[in-house]
Amino acid sequence: MSAFAELHRPGAPLLLPNAWDHASAAALADAGFEAIGTTSLGVAAALGLRDGAAETAGATLDLAHRLAHLPVPITIDIEDGFSKDPAAVAGYVERLGPLAGVNLEDQLGDPATHAAVVAAVKARTPDVFVNARTDTYWLGRPSLDETLERARVYVEAGADGIFVPGVTDEREIAALADALPVPLNVLFSPNTLTVARLAELGVARISTGSLLYRVALGAALGTATGIRDGATEFEAPSYTTVDALAST
Amino acid sequence: MSAFAELHRPGAPLLLPNAWDHASAAALADAGFEAIGTTSLGVAAALGLRDGAAETAGATLDLAHRLAHLPVPITIDIEDGFSKDPAAVAGYVERLGPLAGVNLEDQLGDPATHAAVVAAVKARTPDVFVNARTDTYWLGRPSLDETLERARVYVEAGADGIFVPGVTDEREIAALADALPVPLNVLFSPNTLTVARLAELGVARISTGSLLYRVALGAALGTATGIRDGATEFEAPSYTTVDALAST
Numbered sequence: 001m002s003a004f005a006e007l008h009r010p011g012a013p014l015l016l017p018n019a020w021d022h023a024s025a026a027a028l029a030d031a032g033f034e035a036i037g038t039t040s041l042g043v044a045a046a047l048g049l050r051d052g053a054a055e056t057a058g059a060t061l062d063l064a065h066r067l068a069h070l071p072v073p074i075t076i077d078i079e080d081g082f083s084k085d086p087a088a089v090a091g092y093v094e095r096l097g098p099l100a101g102v103n104l105e106d107q108l109g110d111p112a113t114h115a116a117v118v119a120a121v122k123a124r125t126p127d128v129f130v131n132a133r134t135d136t137y138w139l140g141r142p143s144l145d146e147t148l149e150r151a152r153v154y155v156e157a158g159a160d161g162i163f164v165p166g167v168t169d170e171r172e173i174a175a176l177a178d179a180l181p182v183p184l185n186v187l188f189s190p191n192t193l194t195v196a197r198l199a200e201l202g203v204a205r206i207s208t209g210s211l212l213y214r215v216a217l218g219a220a221l222g223t224a225t226g227i228r229d230g231a232t233e234f235e236a237p238s239y240t241t242v243d244a245l246a247s248t
Numbered sequence: 249m250s251a252f253a254e255l256h257r258p259g260a261p262l263l264l265p266n267a268w269d270h271a272s273a274a275a276l277a278d279a280g281f282e283a284i285g286t287t288s289l290g291v292a293a294a295l296g297l298r299d300g301a302a303e304t305a306g307a308t309l310d311l312a313h314r315l316a317h318l319p320v321p322i323t324i325d326i327e328d329g330f331s332k333d334p335a336a337v338a339g340y341v342e343r344l345g346p347l348a349g350v351n352l353e354d355q356l357g358d359p360a361t362h363a364a365v366v367a368a369v370k371a372r373t374p375d376v377f378v379n380a381r382t383d384t385y386w387l388g389r390p391s392l393d394e395t396l397e398r399a400r401v402y403v404e405a406g407a408d409g410i411f412v413p414g415v416t417d418e419r420e421i422a423a424l425a426d427a428l429p430v431p432l433n434v435l436f437s438p439n440t441l442t443v444a445r446l447a448e449l450g451v452a453r454i455s456t457g458s459l460l461y462r463v464a465l466g467a468a469l470g471t472a473t474g475i476r477d478g479a480t481e482f483e484a485p486s487y488t489t490v491d492a493l494a495s496t
Contacts (some may be wrong), residue, residue: 017472022296027469033476040492046294048270048314050494066296093434188475190482195475208475212468214484219467220460221275221485224265227436227443227456230279234438236462237469239299242289246298 004073004100005129008161008204009182014204015195016185018077020046020213022066025074026248027237035073035100038063043077044212051210057082057092062200064096070248073100075206080105084113086120093121099131103163108135111150115157122158127205131185131205134158137166144172146181155182165209168192170201177202252321252348253377256409256452257283257430263436263443263454266325268294268461270314274320274496275485283321283348286311290461291325299458305330306341312344318401318496321348323377328353332361334368341369341376349377351411356383359398363405370406379433379453380407394422396427403430413457416440418449425450 007014017033019025020042028036041051043059060078067074076096081089081104093102104121106114118132132154136147151162163185167173170193177184183204188195188211198206223234255262265281267273268290276284289299291307308326315322324344329352331335341350353370354362365379380402384395399410411433415421418441425432431452436443436459446454471482 015472015476017475019468021294022466023293023465026296027465028472029471031473033472042488045271045490045493048271048274048494051491053494055328149252190484191480194480196478196479205308206475208472210487210490211482211484212471214487214490215482216464216468216469217271217275217490218271218484220267220464221279223460224263224276224281224456225279227265227454228263229440230444232439232442234459234463236438236459236466239289239462242293242458242465243299245293246296246301 002100002127002129004035004075004221005160007073010177010183010202010204011030011199013195013203013206015209016075017212018042018210019039019067020216021063023245024212024216025070026245029070030245030248031071031188033072035075036067036070037075037103037207038067038077039210039213040077040079041210045213052079052241053152055080061092061096064099068098075099075101077103080107080109081117081121084117086116090120090124091115093125097125097128099128101131101160103131103133106135106150106154107134108139111153114150115153118154118157118159129160130158131161131163133163133165135165136194137164142167142172144175147176149181155180161185161205163207165207170197173198173203177204199227250348250375250377252283252323253408255321258425258431258452259447261443261447261451261454264323265456266290266458267315268464269311271317271490271493272460272464274493277318277320278493281320283323283451284318284324284353285313285455286315286325287458287461288325288327289458291295291327293461298330300327301329309340309344316346323347323349323351323379325351328355328357329365329369332357332365334364337365337374338368341373341398342420345373345376347376349408351379351381351383354383354398354402356387356389359401363401366405366407377408378406379409379411381411383413385412390394390415390420392423395424398399403428409433409453412456413455418445421446421451422449423453456479
């Protein structure tokens with residue numbers, strides 16, 4: 001089992017913050033996070049693209065290469081692999097490397113197709129932790145049965161973990177953690193459950209998804225409008241601190 | 249005089265927030281800012297490079313092209329033009345276009361060399377507002393005399409404005425605004441002068457430099473560590489709001 005796989009501990013979950021560029025990833029690594037993920041929304045929005053746009057494949061590849069030297073495992077959000085062709089996705093994941101893991105979304109498509117993609121990636125790059133995401137709750141089809149059935153198919157295909165973004169009900173989270181044969185990953189959702197409560201429910205990995213990028217953008221905007229409104233006091237890391245992140 | 253040049257009003261300054269990617273620029277334009285600049289620190293740090301690294305030239309070009317369709321004038325921070333060769337810098341600025349302006353730093357090099365760069369850019373792209381930055385105060389040589397002498401040389405070469413980052417003394421700012429034949433640009437500095445006070449001193453343009461990017465990074469990091477520490481309440485624009493910025 002890889003060092004990254006070992007961080008997926010039911011009851012003592014990996015808190016995985018999602019970065020959008022080198023500086024945010026380096027700052028999170030400096031702050032002691034054990035592993036770093038990426039956010040496809042952040043990567044797309046930075047380029048002026050909608051989340052899910054095929055044009056983000058190249059930028060995601062560049063970001064993966066830039067983060068590869070950081071002193072923590074890196075897992076990359078590659079949406080649906082930017083293709084429905086299993087061989088094409090497996091080739092893309094190989095080009096991302098070396099890396100600890102990837103997230104692959106089913107986007108509620110045919111489970112067999114997604115399973116074929118998972119299997120192709122595991123065959124080509126067996127050491128990459130494949131976190132198979134099912135979008136049942138995320139895309140408004142919150143069925144425990146369908147989620148578990150999709151998860152079963154993905155695990156049979158070789159998925160190392162299952163990601164169910166959007167589930168926030170305590171009983172459903174506990175039921176998923178209990179029923180799944182692999183680590184359960186959920187999305188941290190503001191104003192709902194704490195990390196400690198998610199741990200008690202048996203979650204093995206907690207992602208922040210696009211939250212950090214959205215907070216960052218909101219803070220920048222709030223600062224600009226605050227300056228316009230006459231404020232002068234703002235908190236931020238120094239120029240020197242940010243510039244030095246390039247050396248992390 | 250260009251629409252962008254007309255926004256440089258001594259006593260009623262242009263507040264120019266500096267973005268680092270498409271989403272931050274689009275959000276600032278949505279928030280009503282009249283023009284948007286960029287931050288070289290943000291562009292470099294996003295790539296894992298030190299500010300000033302020559303490798304940021306390409307990313308800066310890409311960013312300029314991505315921002316070109318926004319409904320406000322865009323001015324690009326191009327450091328020293330990524331070259332000491334006037335023709336090379338002029339060619340680079342032409343490739344950035346169409347755009348409203350550029351910032352060109354002297355980095356305290358020979359004033360005649362910087363003037364030659366300014367002249368070459370104005371000869372090639374006369375409609376681009378060239379904001380000539382002198383690094384006297386920024387690099388620890390806070391001389392009013394040297395600043396004015398360098399500014400005189402740059403204005404003679406065709407500079408449309410003079411940027412003096414790092415000056416925070418009220419009397420020095422007022423003296424610069426009074427003595428310069430072109431608009432004075434200063435950097436907003438937290439915990440010092442308000443926009444209203446800078447206006448009274450005769451400033452024509454106020455930039456935020458790297459502040460917004462640094463605030464953004466600090467907020468993302470604070471959110472991640474807050475989640476780790478058990479917090480659940482965080483403020484951020486929604487996923488939908490951020491995703492929609494791609495259409496701005």
